[in-house]
Amino acid sequence: MQIPGHGTVASGGGGSWSYGQDLKGVIASVGKNCNVNGVPCTAAEFTLVSGISSADITLIPPHQYNHSLRITLTNGQTKSCDHAGCSSAFHQDGNDERYQIQEANNPHSGIKLEFCY
Numbered sequence: 001m002q003i004p005g006h007g008t009v010a011s012g013g014g015g016s017w018s019y020g021q022d023l024k025g026v027i028a029s030v031g032k033n034c035n036v037n038g039v040p041c042t043a044a045e046f047t048l049v050s051g052i053s054s055a056d057i058t059l060i061p062p063h064q065y066n067h068s069l070r071i072t073l074t075n076g077q078t079k080s081c082d083h084a085g086c087s088s089a090f091h092q093d094g095n096d097e098r099y100q101i102q103e104a105n106n107p108h109s110g111i112k113l114e115f116c117y
Contacts, residue, residue: 008036022049030115031066041066042081042089042115050107056100057081057089070114077101 024047029038039062046055055071057079065084072078079101081089090099103109
């Protein structure tokens with residue numbers, strides 16, 4: 001997982017991390033061939049801030065489906081993708097309202113990422 005200002009975090013098969021500050025522009029993916037930008041894999045993109053936190057699943061090229069992924073924000077909103085043509089993932093830029101999940105005004109917002117669920 002690439003976290004701007006914190007470098008790359010490897011989970012080694014799972015884990016939990018806490019950061020006492022806003023996180024912006026995080027990209028997370030899983031697979032031996034994924035680079036720090038999550039390419040060419042299924043990726044979660046998210047920002048956790050105390051104003052508006054948001055998350056989405058991206059399969060925008062050069063990303064390609066390689067594993068199932070479910071993302072859940074602290075407020076319970078969730079998106080999941082379990083095949084290459086899933087309708088809940090971005091396949092091209094645009095239409096944020098359809099593909100993003102959001103949480104407003106939570107200074108303790110968090111996200112759960114489940115790859116290969």
